Amino acid sequence: MIRLEMPSLRTMALATVVVLGGAFALAFFYAPNDADQGFVQKIFYLHVPIAICALGGFILAAIYAIAHLRTGNPIHDVRAYVSIHMGIIFGTAALLTGAIWARAAWGKWWVWEEPTLVSFLIVYLLYATYYPLRYAIEDRERQARYASVFAITAGAFVPLNFIAVRLAESLVHPRVFATSEGGLPGEMLFTFLVALAGMALLFATLMRFELAAKATRGQISRLRRALDSEAPAAAASRIAPGGSG
Amino acid sequence: MAAFRTILAKDLRVELRTLQSLPAMALFAVTTFVVFRFGLDRTSLEGSLAAGVLLVTVLFAALLAINRLFVAERDEGGFDAMRLAPIDLSALFAAKVVALFVYLLVLEAIALPVFAAFFLDDAAGLLPLAGVLALVNLGLAATGAVVSTVGVHSRARDLLTPLILLPLLVPLMIAAGGAAEPLLAAGGPSYDEVGKWVGTLALYDLVFLLVGYAVYDFLLED
Amino acid sequence: MPALPLDEAGKYVAGAYVVFVALLLIYVAIMAVRIDRMREELSDLADLAERKARSTQHAAGRPQAEADERSREVVG
Numbered sequence: 001m002i003r004l005e006m007p008s009l010r011t012m013a014l015a016t017v018v019v020l021g022g023a024f025a026l027a028f029f030y031a032p033n034d035a036d037q038g039f040v041q042k043i044f045y046l047h048v049p050i051a052i053c054a055l056g057g058f059i060l061a062a063i064y065a066i067a068h069l070r071t072g073n074p075i076h077d078v079r080a081y082v083s084i085h086m087g088i089i090f091g092t093a094a095l096l097t098g099a100i101w102a103r104a105a106w107g108k109w110w111v112w113e114e115p116t117l118v119s120f121l122i123v124y125l126l127y128a129t130y131y132p133l134r135y136a137i138e139d140r141e142r143q144a145r146y147a148s149v150f151a152i153t154a155g156a157f158v159p160l161n162f163i164a165v166r167l168a169e170s171l172v173h174p175r176v177f178a179t180s181e182g183g184l185p186g187e188m189l190f191t192f193l194v195a196l197a198g199m200a201l202l203f204a205t206l207m208r209f210e211l212a213a214k215a216t217r218g219q220i221s222r223l224r225r226a227l228d229s230e231a232p233a234a235a236a237s238r239i240a241p242g243g244s245g
Numbered sequence: 246m247a248a249f250r251t252i253l254a255k256d257l258r259v260e261l262r263t264l265q266s267l268p269a270m271a272l273f274a275v276t277t278f279v280v281f282r283f284g285l286d287r288t289s290l291e292g293s294l295a296a297g298v299l300l301v302t303v304l305f306a307a308l309l310a311i312n313r314l315f316v317a318e319r320d321e322g323g324f325d326a327m328r329l330a331p332i333d334l335s336a337l338f339a340a341k342v343v344a345l346f347v348y349l350l351v352l353e354a355i356a357l358p359v360f361a362a363f364f365l366d367d368a369a370g371l372l373p374l375a376g377v378l379a380l381v382n383l384g385l386a387a388t389g390a391v392v393s394t395v396g397v398h399s400r401a402r403d404l405l406t407p408l409i410l411l412p413l414l415v416p417l418m419i420a421a422g423g424a425a426e427p428l429l430a431a432g433g434p435s436y437d438e439v440g441k442w443v444g445t446l447a448l449y450d451l452v453f454l455l456v457g458y459a460v461y462d463f464l465l466e467d
Numbered sequence: 468m469p470a471l472p473l474d475e476a477g478k479y480v481a482g483a484y485v486v487f488v489a490l491l492l493i494y495v496a497i498m499a500v501r502i503d504r505m506r507e508e509l510s511d512l513a514d515l516a517e518r519k520a521r522s523t524q525h526a527a528g529r530p531q532a533e534a535d536e537r538s539r540e541v542v543g
Contacts, residue, residue: 046484046487097486126413136399146398153453163448216505220512227515
């Protein structure tokens, strides 16, 4: 895996603000209006990057999970957990913005004819079971191992799922959002790429943030365990001042 | 190889003697057909509706077997025995996949004729349908064996196993439905689309057999 | 469906961006609650550690005195 020197959280946050803010500005002031969908198409610059980052997060989790099973180092398990957590959050945002876009462009809040939306929903439902899985297994080591197996299996599942759903729809209905990939005019493509970069930065920043919070939580638990085990002794010597022997 | 055969023989013998899963699966399937007859208010089915009813019934009957697949190993210490024995742990996975495959074959041997009697006007598509179902069984068995192992070590195992399993099975069901629908069409089976769906089924089976085989050791570690 | 007129379209687009910002802010709020809880627990632990440090100082005095007492008895 690439081992870069990670920039600080502050730098990442600032970069996110700049790039994402810039992307939104480009979307509204620079990119032209779509011929078919009009102004509604602006949601594209929000919805599609979010969805891509969600899926990226799930794939990332599979990579971390493989690393975890191969090395046994729990840090990879934590990273996989947070990747999936972020993937679910971004996935929720993708589904909600997708529904709004569907309603605005096609009059319905949900369209079964759009294979990308449908396969995304299925992937989302699968990864949502990650939490019940972890909570249902008590032994920490086993929980981490099973979670990694899940992340790998689910990662293998994602492309299969997209293929199957795409096959199911291609005959009966034409692709609804066929214009959303490739074949974009230059200004739209550029804006889209900036938005994608901004969302990726947001994902990375939030992941960093969450990992830092988790690590801190872990240290606090360590401290509590260390202090609690000695506290009873301290208490005893406090309440037995007069006793001798 | 020997371990695989032993475990498989043990499972099939136990099932034959105690009849824990198979009668329940068959009964469940037939009763579900009756429910569908009234729920849909139809006495004859064809095409996608027939495919849907059949596949959903097979799916949920499979869940019954999958839930129970590893309960004996869990309760009687079978997992520990496997770990101590000098065998390749993937033999357990292979044996369970084949066992589940066999249960599903037996289930379909009963359910398919009943389904045809209840709902189908002509049985011409049944033989190719049985072939499609064999591929579906393989996918159900591979995925079911992996998820069942995970679920059996958890607390709410009857809840967790179907919860994780169902989304994983969606592409399999999509492909199965796609293949079954033309085979059950009103005017007799047509084979136009079946090729690409059978290909997808085979791909799914391959992927999940490989993934299951690759990760199974990690599931069995203590 | 023909493209929505600008005023209607604007509401949907705004709605989508509002959802995005709202989710982001909800996340920030949840993190804020977690950090608050961590701070509280940290200050609890700081108190605990301080009390422990103080009582070890007291206790350090006692066992030594009792040991002297006993050794004096033995020696007679």
